[in-house]
Structure formats: C-alpha cells, structure tokens
Amino acid sequence: AQSVTQLGSHVSVSEGALVLLRCNYSSSVPPYLFWYVQYPNQGLQLLLKYTSAATLVKGINGFEAEFKKSETSFHLTKPSAHMSDAAEYFCAVRLHKGGSQGNLIFGKGTKLSVKP
Amino acid sequence: EAQVTQNPRYLITVTGKKLTVTCSQNMNHEYMSWYRQDPGLGLRQIYYSMNVEVTDKGDVPEGYKVSRKEKRNFPLILESPSPNQTSLYFCASKPQGQGFTGELFFGEGSRLTVL
Numbered sequence: 001a002q003s004v005t006q007l008g009s010h011v012s013v014s015e016g017a018l019v020l021l022r023c024n025y026s027s028s029v030p031p032y033l034f035w036y037v038q039y040p041n042q043g044l045q046l047l048l049k050y051t052s053a054a055t056l057v058k059g060i061n062g063f064e065a066e067f068k069k070s071e072t073s074f075h076l077t078k079p080s081a082h083m084s085d086a087a088e089y090f091c092a093v094r095l096h097k098g099g100s101q102g103n104l105i106f107g108k109g110t111k112l113s114v115k116p
Numbered sequence: 117e118a119q120v121t122q123n124p125r126y127l128i129t130v131t132g133k134k135l136t137v138t139c140s141q142n143m144n145h146e147y148m149s150w151y152r153q154d155p156g157l158g159l160r161q162i163y164y165s166m167n168v169e170v171t172d173k174g175d176v177p178e179g180y181k182v183s184r185k186e187k188r189n190f191p192l193i194l195e196s197p198s199p200n201q202t203s204l205y206f207c208a209s210k211p212q213g214q215g216f217t218g219e220l221f222f223g224e225g226s227r228l229t230v231l
Binding site: 009032034036041042043044045046049051090094103104106107108109 | 120149151156157158159160161164174206208217218219220222223224225
C-alpha cells in the first residue's frame with residue numbers, strides 16, 4: 001500500500017535561509033506526488049506536482065521539489081525563505097492508474113515557521 | 117470563479133444534535149471527498165464519491181453519512197455528533213478521466229466544535 005512520511009512536524013528557519021521540507025513515499029508503482037500549502041484559516045492550495053515528466057518540478061512562490069526514485073523522496077525546497085512562507089505544508093501521493101482514479105494519501109504535515 | 121464552497125465555516129453544537137455541512141463545487145467535477153484535519157494526524161479521508169449516486173468509505177467513516185444526489189453537491193451529515201468529531205473539515209473535488217493528474221481542489225474548511 002502506498003503511504004507518505006513527512007519528516008519533522010515543525011521546521012523553523014530564519015528569513016532568507018534555505019527551506020527544506022522532507023517527504024518520503026512508498027509505492028510499488030510510479031506515483032503522482034503533490035505538495036500542498038495551508039495558510040492560517042485557509043484551505044489547501046496546490047504548490048506543485050510530479051506526474052512522471054521532469055524530475056525537478058517548479059511550483060508557485062519560488063518553491064521546487066525533486067523526485068528521486070532511488071531515495072523514494074520528493075523533498076520541497078526554496079532557496080530563500082520569506083515571512084509569508086509561514087504555513088503548514090502537506091505532501092501527498094496518488095497511485096498512477098492511467099487516469100485520475102485513485103485517492104490522494106496525505107502526510108501528517110510540516111509546520112514552517114520563519115523568524116525575522 | 118471556480119471554487120469549492122463549504123457552509124458553515126464555523127459551528128459550535130452540542131452532543132447528539134444532528135447537523136449537516138454542505139459542500140458545493142462549480143467546476144463540474146465528478147469526484148468529491150471529505151477530509152478531517154486534526155493536529156498531528158494530518159488529513160484523513162472520511163468519505164468520497166466518484167460520481168452521482170456513487171459513494172464509498174474513506175479511512176475514518178464512523179459517525180458520518182454522505183449523499184451525492186447531484187453532481188455539484190456533497191453534504192456531510194453527522195446524525196449524532198460527539199465531542200471526538202470536533203475537528204476541521206475539508207471538502208475537495210477533482211475531475212475524473214484520462215489526461216488529468218488527479219490533484220484536488222479544496223474548500224476553505226469548516227471548523228466544528230461539539231460540546
């Protein structure tokens with residue numbers, strides 16, 4: 001069965017520092033992978049997705065993620081954190097079934113704090 | 117504007133008093149789903165629906181009911197709410213079919229407190 005593990009429930013960085021949020025997945029077939037962001041009192045918004053094309057995926061707000069099959073990882077990075085990046089981030093996996101069938105399975109989330 | 121709309125956004129109720137959280141999407145999506153979000157547990161799926169009149173249980177369906185009589189609406193029903201159903205609830209939708217990668221579109225959330 002597929003699953004998602006996010007390492008670190010809380011990550012704190014200084015403004016301007018590198019952001020690295022870790023996500024590992026398990027899947028016996030090529031997955032589709034997603035990162036979502038949840039700002040306070042809001043719903044989840046798609047940041048970026050991997051769908052078996054380029055392994056380095058660029059998303060909104062300067063975030064990117066790299067799919068590494070050998071490491072079963074899909075870590076989220078941003079070179080320079082802004083105060084506005086403070087939010088909770090969720091990694092999700094969907095089994096590729098040749099269509100859009102299949103539910104998303106979410107990790108438990110990582111809360112990012114950005115210090116001035 | 118394409119959106120998923122949930123109501124109410126905030127609700128405080130008492131144990132045993134039936135309530136319904138409505139969800140409506142204007143994107144003609146076939147698939148709809150309900151999640152609950154609890155601290156440290158992430159998002160857990162309650163129920164989902166692949167299309168009209170087709171619903172199925174997710175990971176935590178106990179104490180909830182759903183119906184899908186129309187494509188745009190997917191209400192979540194708590195027949196007899198209990199305090200352990202205090203949570204933040206999200207409705208989400210996505211289209212089905214080839215060529216779509218499966219990401220979900222989320223509502224703003226409904227925060228429910230059961231006293």
